[in-house]
Amino acid sequence: MFVEIRGLSFKYKNSKEETLKNFNLNIKKGETVSILGESGSGKSTILRLISGLEIPNSGIIKINNRLIVNDNTFVLPEKREIGMVFQDYALFPHMTVAQNIKFGLKKLSKKEKSKRLKEVLELVSLEKFEERYPYELSGGQQQRVALARALAPKPSLLLLDEPFSNLDATLQSKIRRELKKILNHTGITSIFVTHDKEDSRAIADKVVILKDGKIIQTGCPKNVLDNPLSGYVTEMLG
Amino acid sequence: MLRIRDLKFNFNIWSVLSFIFISLIVLPNLNILINILNHPNENWNHIKEYLLKDYIFNSVILVIFTGIFTILIGVSLSWIISVYDFPFRRFFKWGLVLPLAIPPYIAAYTYNGLLNYTGVIQSFLRNNFHIRVNQKYFDVMSAQGAVFIFTMFLFPYVYIITKSFFEKQSASLIENGRVLGRSSLEIFLYVALPISRTAIVGGVSLVILEVLNDYGVVKYFGIPTFSTAIFKTWFAMGDIDSAIRLSASLMFMIFCILTLEKFLRGRKQFSYTTSKVRPISRIELKGSKKILAFTFCFSIFSLGFIIPTLQLIHWSLLTYRKILNTKFLTMISNSLIIALLSSGIIIILAVIIANNCRISKGPLSKIYSKIIVMGYSIPGAVIAIAVIVFFVALDNKLYWLYRMINDTSSKLVLSTSIVMLIFAYVIRFLAIGYNSIESGFEKVGKKFFEASRTLGMNITETFFKVDFKMIRHAILGGFLLVFVDILKELPLTLILRPFNFNTLATKSFEYANDEMIHEAAVSSLIIIIISVILIYFFYKIGDKEAT
Ligand SMILES: Nc1ncnc2c1ncn2[C@@H]1O[C@H](COP(=O)(O)OP(=O)(O)O)[C@@H](O)[C@H]1O
Ligand SMILES: [Mg+2]
16 A cells, blocks of 8 residues: 555644544555545544644554654654645745745756756646746636645645635636646645545545544445445535 | 654754753743742841831832823823824824833933923023922922823833724724714723723733833832832842842732733733724814814823923033043944844844744743743843842853863853843843744744645744745844833843943933933933834834735
């Protein structure tokens, strides 16, 4: 397995209950997994634990056979080589598109940086925008910049937090298709979280349904979304 | 359960440095506490029996009346400025902050010089109208006078905090009240006052801490309070034990005030509205109300700024030829260099600790910010004792090292150097810088920091590439505030400065205390001018951020 998460539990310091309870997940190389759940179910928390922004109370995470966290080990976020697209993109407002994307390329030479910048801009079809500042872009363009920035350092795993939630509803199906194309093109392993089952249906190879920090059901989107096991899933899928 | 892994998560250069700095701040103050456990000496019994009651009484009187008057003036001004429109409102909005540019001890001797028998006012009445006034009404060198001075020059603390509260929080509440057909006065009394309680209490507790910190005014007016008593016991009687005991009593009083503050603020802390701030639509005043509002603002502005400044300009013109010499220039550069250096150090420490507190998930960070805020509540006289005792002990411990470096080294090295004064400034003013930086970080949030981490930058790289650029306004703002405070600071500078090291503040005070009020004017005026310019810049930065 490329990503292995076992027995992950986590509690925020100021909350009473565990936000995440005994979470398990296996992902094959190149797979796109979607975590589907209502707001507050703990989706973002999972991504924060995988990327190293939070530290779990127990459990282990392995990526490509490299142990990144268990009871005795903690690999710092900057050493994990995991790309993340934040829900509100978190583009650095004082940097241009090009500077944002080059930000994660500190190990490359100047020439290599420009080359990589070109590649990812082409990937997200934003070649003409490299000198713009984030506030000069539309929401959809900002999202693509965030994606390009996360992909630029060639991470081994890509995490996307509700990639469609801040976009116009009319744009959604178009952007879903685009994202799917980009993910397929790069062949990257990815996890994206969403509260919209159509997102999962359109993009995911595998769906995990989360409720109150616990997994309710896992499987391929067709099976899970069309044959919900429990009343909750049926209800949530509406 | 403590795990090595979790330590690693929280262990970095920022947390290590923060721990060291905070320990350095705590140590001297702990030292004081420990000293209280010693057996009290005879002198202390005498002080306790005959003098302590007076100190407490005077301090309490000053605190209570200054508190009441600053609330009355500060709150009413902030309400008028935020809710009404009238001529020169925009000027008064920041002009009413300017009394803060005049340190109370300078105001004290200026008003004394202005009002006493030989002063402008009495001379004018005497020479033109042959009026001889009853000296009783013109004597500011009294407790009433001190309350007047503190009120006129400290009310901006209440004004600033309450005004920004009215501007930010209450637009909708006030508008609702208006829609419901309430008069402005009713809205003020029944809506605005109750909801702004937190802000008012916050502002007035700053005023109270300043009053208890003051040494210059009460010394000049001859009012025995804790501050003057600590100095007297220590220098005149040479009884450091009793001075420490007095400090502890004063700290106990401050502790009670802070507890009361917490209680009065209520459970609700300042809440930051996440939605965009909506400006209140101001009511345009007409007729007599317009004149009334203008007159009120103008009178306060005159008493708190124009009158003392004009008087100082007048005296400066009389004396500048005599005063301005190379020695005076050295003094100006002393003042600027030490303020620059100390503010720089304070801002760097504030940034390091604030950044650590925001990143760290450990339990220490909350304690750190409490300790820093405590530092600001410790009056100068107490910090001075703590720091001297600490540095003398340190010098004793380090004597072998001094000898190693220099055979003929004297025993007291650090405690006779500028280091000691800067150290004391850090304890007292770190909170000012820290608050500014912390709120800067709060505005930016953590998302850019986190994005940077996932892009392969460590904490330090992230700070210089991302955070620093985003909080630079907060850094500059904090720096300006600390700089002004240090430039004006009196008690710490007076006691802890190296031999023959004069600043604008100490020289002004010395002249005034030697009955050379006119000679004190030039240095005082320079302090005021620099402060006004920096305060202006500070407000410019704030305005830029708001747009
Ligand atoms: N920093 C935090 N401190 C305390 N509780 C939090 C914090 N962040 C999230 N939570 C709580 O944890 C739960 C899961 O949050 P989150 O992972 O953000 O959910 P989702 O992304 O599925 O909407 C929620 O109940 C939320 O209130
Ligand atoms: Mg979320």
